[in-house]
Amino acid sequence: MDIKEAIKERHSVRQYKDEPIPEELVSKLEGLIAECNEESGLHMQLILDDPECFKTFLSHYGAFTNVKNYIAIVGPKIYPNLEELGGYYGQKVVLVAQMMGLNTCWVGGTFRRGKCKAKLEVHDKLVCVIAIGYGETGGKKHKSKPLEKHCKIPVEDMPLWFRNGVTAARMAPTAVNQQKFTIELDGEEAVITAGRGIMTKIDLGIVKYNFEAASGHKCR
Numbered sequence: 001m002d003i004k005e006a007i008k009e010r011h012s013v014r015q016y017k018d019e020p021i022p023e024e025l026v027s028k029l030e031g032l033i034a035e036c037n038e039e040s041g042l043h044m045q046l047i048l049d050d051p052e053c054f055k056t057f058l059s060h061y062g063a064f065t066n067v068k069n070y071i072a073i074v075g076p077k078i079y080p081n082l083e084e085l086g087g088y089y090g091q092k093v094v095l096v097a098q099m100m101g102l103n104t105c106w107v108g109g110t111f112r113r114g115k116c117k118a119k120l121e122v123h124d125k126l127v128c129v130i131a132i133g134y135g136e137t138g139g140k141k142h143k144s145k146p147l148e149k150h151c152k153i154p155v156e157d158m159p160l161w162f163r164n165g166v167t168a169a170r171m172a173p174t175a176v177n178q179q180k181f182t183i184e185l186d187g188e189e190a191v192i193t194a195g196r197g198i199m200t201k202i203d204l205g206i207v208k209y210n211f212e213a214a215s216g217h218k219c220r
């Protein structure tokens, strides 16, 4: 599976099998997380075998079952772009996990923050978590807003790389599936902007990562 397939195949999964992540994959994920932390200044952490964080948590989304592993998105509070950075690097890990045959779900609200086992330095903030493991199913495709809600450029006028990026951006997970982002072209550069809503800055980082991974072009 390549990264474009991973973007397409990834859906939120909330029900997991009682199956641990093999050690070999754990060490690859830990290596990747360490690299991302080094590059970004974040303190993301993979927490294994900790069911407390998701235990008996019911929400209007439906219950999470058997979540025992998660990635805590943590970073310094003083970073003005902490949420976006967390979204960007978290999605990088999510897509690698997908390519490894694992499933995930971004979770900003329906988990027990107080039970999260991530280690926080004095100036750190826990942005959100990502459930990870072997899903009971692979999840299903979300309903996407019409393309015009995101981008004013007609499809036929889009350069191919830009079109690929927009397609991948529309497949990105967003909080409550709000999809509040717009994409423009400024000369040769794509510019992605977050709309108003809850956690739209985390969404922005996720959407930018999807766009860049599929288009091969950095965006702003």
Ligand SMILES: Cc1cc2nc3c(=O)[nH]c(=O)nc-3n(C[C@H](O)[C@H](O)[C@H](O)COP(=O)(O)O)c2cc1C
Pocket (backbone or CB within 6 Å): 010, 011, 012, 013, 014, 061, 105, 106, 107, 108, 109, 110, 111, 128, 139, 140, 141, 142, 171, 172, 173, 174, 175, 176, 177, 199, 202, 203, 206
């Ligand atoms: C920043 C963020 C926060 C989220 N928080 C939650 C949450 O608290 N509970 C939950 O069940 N799903 C949560 N989700 C998952 C979204 O509901 C899901 O991504 C969206 O409905 C799109 O579906 P998809 O991920 O299958 O494409 C969150 C997603 C994102 C990106």
